[in-house]
Amino acid sequence: MRKQLTRRALRMLELSISRFPELQGKAMTVGHTRSNLGSAIVPRGDGPQTRWMIRLKVKGLSYNTIGHELTHLTQGLAQIPRSERHKGARTRIPGGEKQCDIWTLARSLLFCDEPPAYLKLPRRIRENWPPYAGRVRALCSAAIRKREKTRLYIRWLEEEFKKLAHEPLRGRPDETQGSLPFDA
Numbered sequence: 001m002r003k004q005l006t007r008r009a010l011r012m013l014e015l016s017i018s019r020f021p022e023l024q025g026k027a028m029t030v031g032h033t034r035s036n037l038g039s040a041i042v043p044r045g046d047g048p049q050t051r052w053m054i055r056l057k058v059k060g061l062s063y064n065t066i067g068h069e070l071t072h073l074t075q076g077l078a079q080i081p082r083s084e085r086h087k088g089a090r091t092r093i094p095g096g097e098k099q100c101d102i103w104t105l106a107r108s109l110l111f112c113d114e115p116p117a118y119l120k121l122p123r124r125i126r127e128n129w130p131p132y133a134g135r136v137r138a139l140c141s142a143a144i145r146k147r148e149k150t151r152l153y154i155r156w157l158e159e160e161f162k163k164l165a166h167e168p169l170r171g172r173p174d175e176t177q178g179s180l181p182f183d184a
Helices: 007-017 063-077 097-107 123-127 129-147 153-165
Strands: 028-032 038-041 052-056
Touching (some): 052 063, 123 129, 123 153
16 A cells, blocks of 8 residues: 555554554554445454454545544454453444444544444435534444443434434534644
8 A cells, every 4th residue: 555655644544543542552454445435354363463454545535434444443353352352442342334433433523524424314414514523423422322221222323313404503514623633
């Protein structure tokens, strides 16, 4: 990926990886893909030959895409015996694309630079993402807490998104998120 890796993409990767303490100390390969936004290769074990890998499309790269693929790797940590896991590992993240979107958005505001790919969002939220991003993130965090009590937390979350879309917008639709580190 060295040919495709820009300084901007490298800074984005470094900042994103810093939000995943459970992946610290893991040898990770970052590759390039042209077919989709990104992908993750999750190993079955954690031996010396284990390859943790993500592939990213550098053109149009977002923090959300990087975070999503790194979250897939943390989902893979659940397959590693407890004794071999990083001491700072968070609670187990369930497998699945929607689950991955939820945990990615809840992890850090950094990953809220674009709407998630797999969660069902009303058009109004998707098309006016910046003013809704913080509230969607808060709902994702609430859904994770709700998961402790019910298996229907994703259904609950997507219903909450519908309600949110009917609320008045806070701020202008063209407003940008000033707290995110966007680079030229």
